[in-house]
Amino acid sequence: MKNKIIMKKAILFVSVILLSAVSFAQSERYLSAMKNNLAAIDTSFRNPASLVSLSNNFERIANAEKSQWLPYYYAAYCQVNAGYVDADKSRSDAYADKASALIAKADSLAPKNSEISCIKSMIASCHMMVNPMQRYMEYGQEVSSFMDEAMELDPANPRPYLLKGQGLKYTPEQFGGGCSTAKPVLQTSLDKYGAFTPLSELHPNWGKGRVEQLLQECK
Amino acid sequence: MRKFWFIFMILGCFSAQAQIRVSGKINDGKNNPVAGASITIKNSYDGATSDSTGTFSFQTTEKGDQILEISIIGYQSHIQKLSISGQPIILNIILKELVTELKAVVISAGSFEASDKNKGAVLNAIDIVTTPSANGDVTSAFKTLPGTQQVGESEGLFVRGGSATESKIYMDGNLVNNFFYSSTPGIATRGRFNPFLFKGTVFSTGGYSALYGQALSSALILESKDLPERTEADLAISVIGLGGGIQHLARDKRSSWGISYNYTNLWLAFKFNKYKQDFFTIPVYHQGDANFRIKTRNGGFVKYYGYISSNVTGFRNQDIDSLSMKDAFSINNLNTYQTISWKDRIGKGWRINTGISFSTNKDDIINELQDAGNQKQVITSPSFYAFKNFRLNNRAVYAQARLVLEKKLKGLTAIRFGSDYFYSEERSTYTLYDGTRFPETVKDHLFSLFTETDLYLTNDLAAKIGGRLEHSDLMNKWNLAPRLSVAYKFRDNSQASFAYGLFYQNPERKYLPAVAQLNYSRAAHYILQYQKITGQRSFRVEAFLKKYRDLYKTSVSVTGREVAANNNGYGDARGVELFWRDKKTFKDVDYWVSYSYLDTKRDFLNFPTAITPSFAANHTASLVVKKFVLPWKTGFNLSYNFASGRPYYRIAYDNTTARNIITDAGKTINYNSMSFSVNYLPGLGKKNAKAFTVWVLGINNVLGQNQVFNYNYNNDGSRKEAVTPPSKRFIFLGCFISFGIDRTQEAINNNL
Secondary structure: OHHHHHHHHHHHHHHHHHHHHHHHHHHHHHHHHHHHHHHHHHHOOOOHHHHHHHHHHHHHHHHHHOOOHHHHHHHHHHHHHHHHHOOOHHHHHHHHHHHHHHHHHHHHHOOOOHHHHHHHHHHHHHHHHOOHHHHHHHHHHHHHHHHHHHHHHOOOOOHHHHHHHHHHHOOOHHHOOOHHHHHHHHHHHHHHHHHOOOOOOOOOOOOHHHHHHHHHHOO | OHHHHHHHHHHHHHHOOOOEEEEEEEEOOOOOEOOOOEEEEOOOOOEEEOOOOOEEEEEEOOOEEEEEEEEOOOEOOEEEEEEEOOOOEEEEEEOOEOOOOOOOOOOOOOEEEEEOOOOOOOEOOOHHHHOHHHOOOOOHHHHHOOOEOOOOOOOOOOEOOOOHHHEEEEEOOEEOOOOEOOOEOOEOOOEOOOHHHEEEEEEEOOOOOOOOOOOOOEEEEEEEOOOOOOOEEEEEEEOOEEEEEEEEEOOOOOEEEEEEEEEEEOHHHHHHOOOOOEEEEEEEEEEEEEEEEEEOOOOOEEEEEEEEEEEEEEEEEEOOOOOOOEEEEEEEEEEEEEEEEEEEEEEOOEEEEEEEEEEEEEEEEEEEEEOOOOOEOOOOOOHHHHHHOEEEEEEEEEEEEEEEEEEEOOOOOEEEEEEEEEEEEEEEEEEOOOOOEEEEEEEEEEEEEEEEEEEEOOOOEEEEEEEEEEEEOOOOEEEEEEEEEEEEEOOOOOEEEEEEEEEEEOOOHHHOOOOOOOOOEEEEEEEEEEEEEEOOEEEEEEEEEEEEEEEEEEEEOOOOOEEEEEEEEEEEEEEEEEEEEEOOOOOOEEEEEEEEEEEEEEEOEOOOOOEOOOOOOOEEEEEEEEEEEOOOOEEEEEEEEEEOOOEEEEEEEEOOOOEEEEEEEEEOOOEEEEEEEEEEOOOOOOOOOOEEEEEEEEEEOOOOOOOOOEEEEOOOOOOEEEEOOOOOOEEEEEEEEEEOOOOHHHHHHHHO
16 A cells, blocks of 8 residues: 555656656757747848748747747748848748738737737838838838837837837938938837846847947938 | 666656758759748757758757658648658658749730739729829720720720720629710710729720620729728819818728719819810719728628719800801710629638629700801701701619629639629600600610639649620520630740630610611630730730621611611721830839730721721820929829821712712821829828828820811711810819828828
8 A cells, every 4th residue: 555655656756757857858948949049040130041041940949839929929020031131022922921920820829919019010011112102002001000009019119119210211301201200219219128128038139239220320 | 766767768868869860952843943941840840941952951859750841832831751760861852833823824815904902913003093194084094005096086995996885894893884974976075983982993905804794895894992091081172173072981990981072163174275165054063972881700891882973064066067057965964873792701712792783874965956146946958957956865774783603722723603684774765856756765684694714724824714695685695705815924924825705795775776686796806915024114015806797787767867777797906016114214204105006997887898997096106104203292294195097987878879888088187195294292291281282283285286086077078077176285283182191101102
């Protein structure tokens, strides 16, 4: 009888150790894989092929993990940036469509997330840039409504302000854009970056350098 | 203790795993490498992305039976079992390309598309309103495209040797009768509908889809807008009238409604422009419309559009037979049009598109012979003078119901089929100078069944195959019209298409009732096209052959009216057309050029034999140039239309041979017309302005070039008179204000 209890305890003990060891190894693996790929984003930023490759890496992690929104988020982020930097605009729609599918999965895991709304706004503008002349009606509205949504969901998030300021800076002055209108928005973004601390080392923390660069250009 | 060893052994496995290399190459089956494909061992982190040579390589720690997945947008995902043991794995993988809208060839033979969305569109929605020669008229912008004639004496689209009645206009799938304001002699009328109602237009100059029928030459397919972007109010003030409207978008952005009213009065325009005719009733138009649109749960739409308008006009021309007398023509028109349609997804890849429409039209026409003092004169000798006094009262009712079902199959392949039913009842009363009345009613039930398949064999090869079965009570016969288009895309993304089709049409109302039982007129189209569209430039060349048979011949009834008598007419038309649009070569300048060559002869109506009809010029060309100067907030638009001289004839009945003969013929001078318009947007950039204003100045025939459309003959043919435009130039000045919205972004994007 006693033996049986000891056996049971031992089995329980072993199982607990085993399970925690496995999960420890898992999260360690997740963390290091994510960090490696995040570190690679900066170095591959000008190269659409590298961004696609990174996006694929994140998607692989996301599909294996199943319950993490961040790898889907980064997969979409890399994909939409590939769309921005690829000089061949005939491919933009494909990048944006792929990014849409990825961010939809992130959205279902983490609904009402300001960071996810930022990516949606970027995807709409990626579609629009193919031919702004013809596509403004369809996508212009989306670009700004997702930007507003991101600001509303998390007023402390500096990234929607970065996107807005960036959009304004590249709008001609005659149309109410240019540095003069962009600067206060970019400054707000920079202030928010000052007060912003990401939830973890894996959470979105990009864009500060970009704001500084845009502000520099507007001096 | 042993148990603990066991645990350590398990833990040890995590750190000391052997890595196996998996590498390979991916191609598309045509020896082209596929770059950017993601190679993944399912449910693991391990994988790679193929490079520009299609090569990939990665290390994996997974063991045993695994699943390898390779995916990339535009290709079918490749899934295979992978058994990982100690050996490196080398793979050669072929991915099958998916047929996608982005890559697939566009079936474009015979059609021009104006749309902001669709690939292969040659015009944008905004082009229709910024083409200066069009004056904001929906169909007129298409007169700068190849295939159409510069006919100025009457309304409608004269396409590839066909008369205007051979072109039909559809709104959301429903045929629109009386699309233009009722005809007036020698003056072309405008289309009734505001171009801003539509988001997309397909102008087919031949070989069009089996979903449409009853047009021997051309179909203009208009698609109404979905929801407005936001709530707004508009006001328009111009030299020709006043107008205003509201579009209201519900807060949840799922429904909208709108109303508008326009009042047009040409009084002011007559002060500025000199008119050839003496207008005793200045043209006045009242026009109101209403709409609602509801977005359904599945992204479909229920749309209603209702329209009512009334107009009057009356003018005198000098009578051609008697230099001292005048012909006074006046018309009073009331028109209504209502349509409701539902378009939706209904599950399992099925779509439904259904609608009903109802319209009425009333014309009261009075023609009088008047003396120098504008008093009515009844002269019965010679007898042809008597017919110059008449009244014509037309009452028409039209109803239509239509259902189209579509099933999406693999890729872009789809099959659709449906039916439409069209009822028309047209009553007219013709009253002679002496009060004799000739009432007539023409009723028809037109029933059709149609089916069509879009067949995408690969991204490079597609076909549209269809057929249409039609029965008209009036003809008391069935007709079957096969339609076929094939398109092939070349390596450099240019494409070639071919289209063939048979088209049937009932006789024009004004030649009915006929004196004998008639058959449908028929046209066969053969079209060959080559097209290359790169981002900023479009080029296309098209050659066509059109064979007509069973065209109507007319005879003169006792009341002096021309009525359809038999189907003995025939004809053909052939030609080559070029189109070139370029937004790239000159900075901030967008221009297009079109040229058409047409060779046509036909025997129809009262023609004695097959001749080139007076609405057909051999050479037609257009140039449209647009430039927006940002610092001035002003857009400049110019268009130049040219057509070589058109033939004209005097056809008269010869008593000795008892048949029609040509007693005189000639050719008009070449047609040249340059139009110019300026759009000034002073509100550009004023971010929080409450109103956005657009000023428009337009001048038609800036250079005042002489234009002769045709010649009219007097009764014995001793005198002929040129048919010319009612005024040499037309100057338009207007101001359009939108409240409650900022159009800045839109203006930027439309003009950059």
